[in-house]
Amino acid sequence: xxxxxxxxxxxxxxxxxxxxxxxxxxxxxxxxxxxxxxxxxxxxxxxxxxxxxxxxxxxxxxxxxxxxxxxxxxxxxxxxxxxxxxxxxxxxxxxxxxxxxxxxxxxxxxxxxxxxxxxxxxxxxxxxxxxxxxxxxxxxxxxxxxxxxxxxxxxxxxxxxxxxxxxxxxxxxxxxxxxxxxxxxxxxxxxxxxxxxxxxxxxxxxxxxxxxxxxxxxxxxxxxxxxxxxxxxxxxxxxxxxxxxxxxxxxxxxxxxxxxxxxxxxxxxxxxxxxxxxxxxxxxxxxxxxxxxxxxxxx
Numbered sequence: 001x002x003x004x005x006x007x008x009x010x011x012x013x014x015x016x017x018x019x020x021x022x023x024x025x026x027x028x029x030x031x032x033x034x035x036x037x038x039x040x041x042x043x044x045x046x047x048x049x050x051x052x053x054x055x056x057x058x059x060x061x062x063x064x065x066x067x068x069x070x071x072x073x074x075x076x077x078x079x080x081x082x083x084x085x086x087x088x089x090x091x092x093x094x095x096x097x098x099x100x101x102x103x104x105x106x107x108x109x110x111x112x113x114x115x116x117x118x119x120x121x122x123x124x125x126x127x128x129x130x131x132x133x134x135x136x137x138x139x140x141x142x143x144x145x146x147x148x149x150x151x152x153x154x155x156x157x158x159x160x161x162x163x164x165x166x167x168x169x170x171x172x173x174x175x176x177x178x179x180x181x182x183x184x185x186x187x188x189x190x191x192x193x194x195x196x197x198x199x200x201x202x203x204x205x206x207x208x209x210x211x212x213x214x215x216x217x218x219x220x221x222x223x224x225x226x227x228x229x230x231x232x233x234x235x236x237x238x239x240x241x242x243x244x245x246x247x248x249x250x251x252x253x254x255x256x257x258x259x260x261x262x263x264x265x266x267x268x269x270x271x272x273x274x275x276x277x278x279x280x281x282x283x284x285x286x287x288x289x290x291x292x293x294x295x296x297x298x299x
Contacts, residue, residue, distance in 0.1 A: 026252055028254065028255045028256065029255070029257035029261055032109060032258065033068070033069075036070055037072075037073050038061070038064065038068065038071070039075050039110075040057075040061040040065075040072065040075060041085050041108030041109075041110065041111045041112075042061075043078060043079060043113045045113050045203060046202070048112070048114035048222070048282075049114075056114075056281075057131075059278055060275075060278065061110070061112050063265075063274075064262055083125065085104070086107075086251075086252060087125065088106045089102070091124045092176050093118075093180060093183075094120075097120055098124045109252075110255070110258065111250040112250075115248065115249075115250050116245050117130070117245065118245075121250070125250040125251060125252065125253065126252070126255070128250075128262050129263050130246035130248050131246075131247055132222065132279075132286075133246055133289075133290040133293045134221045134246060135220065135243070136179065136184065136218050136219065136240070136241045137219055137220075137239065138166075138217075138238040138240075138241050139217050139219045139227070139235055139238065140235065141209060141210065141234065146169070146238055148237060149162055149165070149239040156243075158240050159241060163189050163191075163241070164189075166186075166190060167189070167190035168190060168192070169191050169216060170193075170194050170214040170216065171214060171217065172196055174196045175195055175198070178220050179202065181193045184218075184241050186241075196208060202220075205217045205219055206227045209235065210235075221245075222283060222286070225286060229285070276294050
């Protein structure tokens, strides 16, 4: 064979070998059963993954593993690496779309840590049926002169009212998460958007607010419910910034069997009441805000 042809073949193999290794690690339910282990990718966040070995999504995935007859394994990840750890290719938001870059070893079978379903993320992963309600609120310190809006009963109107109060107000946000200001068009307001350092975690936004890093901060509903309990009398909710959102478990698009197995499991534990009891353990206040979400007939 001509040397140039041999060299071209070698280059092709060099490019394809990492890709093939990623595909080989992209397991669906049959391969997972053979291995005997369900690998749960998670990021310490609110009461979904507490970092102390428990949390709503930790117990949910432990139950799912038992249901499948598998050993459960938690694999810690980060918001920066989570999509790469699941799919083998890193991804981030670029406008309304997902930007993919760089390959990396696959480390887990699914992601469960209160991940919000967002349009750009749906281009990267396949989400389960929704597991938890959410949305993004604007939070201020209790002593702030900013006053909460008077709810109108219409979410769109409440969002406009909340955003209309942002002239000259600094807002702390976190890029590449559900608190990314680009998702909520804050650039169209007169707010001063301050991006938190990339290494900051979502559960560090309220301490930063109390440290006066900004006048206000974005916060999603689950974290806000915990923050109101953890810092009573120190913070207040001004109003909504986003439409209603939902959280779910994220799977590789090709892991259709595993995703369907989880959806079936979720239906079963909602119907027998065990999922409601699990939510009650970690988020008792959520039923006051979303009374219909956890009914057995909502899936």
